[in-house]
Amino acid sequence: MRALPLMFLLALAACKDDVQQQIVDPVALTPEATGHFCQMNLLEHEGPKAQVHLEGLPGAPLFFSQVRDAVAYMRLPEQTHRILAVWVNDMGAPGADWADPGAENWIALDSAQFVIGSRRDGGMGAPEIVPFADTAAAQAFMAANGGTLVALDDIPDSAVIAPVQIGDDTEDDADFDRRLQSLSNRNEG
Structure with a gap:
């Protein structure tokens, strides 16, 4: 009779392991997926x-519009929950391209290799960290787009967290200055 409670505990532990595995499996990208930082639909962004x-x-991962953003999230001191798994699109997978990186071609972040410093910008317009499972695919990408191949631990903070100038903000700045001056003139009168 003592064996019955022991068997129950072992079965319960096995179930817990199955649930734990389900938690860290990648989730297919769907039209409902939104970026954690930008809160925008991921399918509207390339890369x-x-x-x-x-x-x-x-079962509810945080999605990121760019791999760069996920690596930044991992490095931020404000990150409060223990990270169980991080998955990234394998850009060398069959059918993966910049416009449609794939819905189910996920590879573990820590097993990927990355091209940094290429001419390709990510979905939010910032330089991207481009993941690959296969070295030959990464090298083909570099031949077409430039960049350097690195492991996760070799990605510098400057490729992840540094501010990025996107486009020429001169027109936006001038418009902001005009609107600010207009508000100031109203408040003075």
Whole structure:
């Protein structure tokens, strides 16, 4: 009779392991997926995406419009939950291209290799960290787009967290100055 409770505990532990595995499996990219930082639909943005699975949030990963953003999230001191898994689009997978990086071609972030410093910008317009499972695919990408191949631990903070100038903001600045002056003139009168 003592064996029955022990068998029950072992079965319960096995179930817990199955649930844990389900938590960290990648989730297919759907039209409902939105970026964690930008809160915009991921399918509206080109380039590779990422998903971060956190302890305490089973089956609901944080999606990122750019791999760069996911790596930044991991490095931020404000990040409060333990990260269980991070998945990124394998840009060397069959059918993956910049306009459609794929819905299910996820590879583990820590097993990927990355092209940094290429001429390709990510979905939010910032320089992208482009993930590959295969070295030959990464080298073909570099031949067409430039860049350097690195491992995750060799990605410098400057490629992830540094501010990025996107386009020429001169017109936006002039418009902002005009609107600010207009408000100031109203408040004075």
